[in-house]
Amino acid sequence: MFEKILIANRGEIACRIIRTARRMGIRTVAVYSDADSGAQHAGLADEAIRIGGAAAHESYLSIERVVAAAKRAGAQAIHPGYGFLSENAEFAEAVEAAGIVFIGPQPLAIRAMGRKDAAKALMESAGVPIVPGYHGDSQEPDLLAGEAAGIGFPVLIKARAGGGGKGMRRVDRAEDFSAALDAAKREAKGAFGDDAVLIEKYLLQPRHIEVQVFGDRHGNVVHLFERDCSLQRRHQKVIEEAPAPGMTAEMRRAMGEAAVRAARAIDYRGAGTVEFIADVSNGLWPDRFFFMEMNTRLQVEHPVTEAITGVDLVEWQLRVAAGEPLPKKQSELKIDGWAFEARIYAEDAERGFLPATGVIDEMRFPEDGVRIDAGVRAGDRISAHYDPLIAKMIVHGPSRRAALAALTRALQASHIGGTVSNIGFLANLSRQEDFVSGHPDTDLIERNLETLTAIPTAExxxxxxxxxxxxxxxxxxxxxxxxxxxxxxxxxxxxxxxxxxxxxxxxxxxxxxxxxxxxxxxxxxxxxxxxxxxxxxxxxxxxxxxxxxxxxxxxxxxxxxxxxxxxxxxxxxDPLDGTALEAEAGDRLIAPMPGFIKIVRTSEGAVVSKGEPLIVMEAMKMELTLTAVRDGIVESVQAGEGQQVSEGAVLVTLKAGEA
Missing domain, CATH: 3.30.700.30 (Glycoprotein, Type 4 Pilin)
Incomplete structure (x- = not known):
């Protein structure tokens, strides 16, 4: 077993890995950027090394700096965590070339699954069902539009590289396809350096069900059952659960066997997740699920699998990377009870889930029967440079009903002070009728958005x-x-x-x-x-x-x-001040948070209509389109493409008169 490992990640990811390594007697090395010099993960590790500036490409995404830090610390292995470089084949190769063990799959396996189009072709040849769609190399806009029309709307545009909902757009009408394609390609290029996309049929009543797989260097592959990740917003998972509600023994067997075939097709080792989309228009059936993609890393939602199986998946990663065989056979893995995970973010649900920044004054969570994986503490700052995840809340119970009730109670008893959070939204979602009854789907949040984000009226x-x-x-x-x-x-x-x-x-x-x-x-x-x-x-x-x-x-x-x-x-x-609560005249377009101006779609003197897109900005891994607050004439444009702006900055002003 390793004596010292470096963790090439930050936040709750690094903290989670450090805790298992410490329990196993393994020393840990953290890396940190200038923005994370006082971060929890840096203090929790046995030692920490600065690797660069606040921007991710200057630190956590720099292969050279991460490998140099591992050499400097004398680490025998590098754990990539999940996110950042975790699915980067070049990084895995650089680690191995430096004589260091990469705690993850071999580079060839990462490459095989890294491009969604190639992965789907490989899975189809391995007998794994795939979603109907276009997975070719040609990226001509007219050809893609024609393929979409042939598939039949609605369709889903997906970046062939990466994941996490980036470079993904649902399109319901042919006339909307061109704008959605441009946006998806632009976002994919910025996130993954590759703007190529594929087109898939969008299932109208889909559920997102994924299977945890694990392989070792000795040819053993097992699955650790399924997770339901259907509750999503902007293709980002919100609440996950294991096992999946309504899952029959027949479908669980079919899906598990398909996931194992997928892993064996690329001689996979380590932790991975095979993601499926299921058409539930007529319930869950073994012939109505399709391969979407394989994530060649540990997933953010892995704790729910740990809760129902009693397995520490990070420990398994370390043992497999050290050359040991899998600790258990398929026949020895059993499901015990039910588990949920809720992702607590610094985001404002009532303002379109805008990510938020700020210093956390207080964090309070229940202590009994609740697992909290957090990467920040009271006094820490939520930075605009990284994902605004505050913590993950995980609960486990003997039944779905008991576990979900425990989740609701825990959310209601929690508090984040100093910055806005989505705790209230999550509590509302945990009580939503369709979800409680065990019928989640990927459009549930969108259908019920107004109710879920409504400001509660006080009695x-x-x-x-x-x-x-x-x-x-x-x-x-x-x-x-x-x-x-x-x-x-x-x-x-x-x-x-x-x-x-x-x-x-x-x-x-x-x-x-x-x-x-x-x-x-x-x-x-x-x-x-x-x-x-x-x-x-x-x-x-x-x-x-x-x-x-x-x-x-x-x-x-x-x-x-x-x-x-x-x-x-x-x-x-003040009851004597009749103007205290009057709204400001809507003549200014203001940056809702710190960010980077990507596109300016207007100019001085332009006649604009209310709701017309004027500015596209990027903030905290999300692309925001800012629109005109009313009809009018543009008086001035105070933001330029490529400019970094602060929260509250005036970007566009309209003349006081009407157009």
């Missing part, structure tokens, strides 16, 4: 509670007068509070009845509120006769309450 008691808490300072403090609460001489203290919640104003009168006891008049009734106890930023209160635990965050003009798994936002308004 009268919650609004009354917000009115009381809006009057509070940071009590209890050092001032002895704080101990008097809201008491005052001769008469009851009264205050009028105006709150803006979910686009509506509420005027309430708060009357102090004693220490931490209040009556709130909302114009319809009187709601009694009593603060029972305070614990840091969490209060125990009695509101209208019901005791609840409430999380609270304050800003200069805002109040955020976390109650019953929901996040309620309130703007604090």
């Amino acid at each position: 009268d008691t919650v609004i009354a509670l917000a009115a009381v808490l809006s009057l509070e300072g940071k009590r209890p403090g050092s001032d002895p007068w704080d101990t008097l609460g809201h008491w005052q001489l001769w008469s009851e203290m009264q205050r009028v509070v105006t709150l803006d919640h979910a686009g509506g104003l509420a005027n309430l009168r708060v009357v102090a009845r004693g220490f931490d006891m209040f009556a709130v008049h909302d114009g319809h009734r009187v709601i009694p509120i009593r603060i029972i106890s305070r614990h840091a930023d969490r209060l125990q209160v009695e509101a209208d006769g019901r005791q609840v635990s409430v999380g609270i965050e304050r800003g200069p003009h805002r109040l955020c309450l976390r109650l019953d798994g929901n996040l309620h936002l309130f703007a604090l308004a």
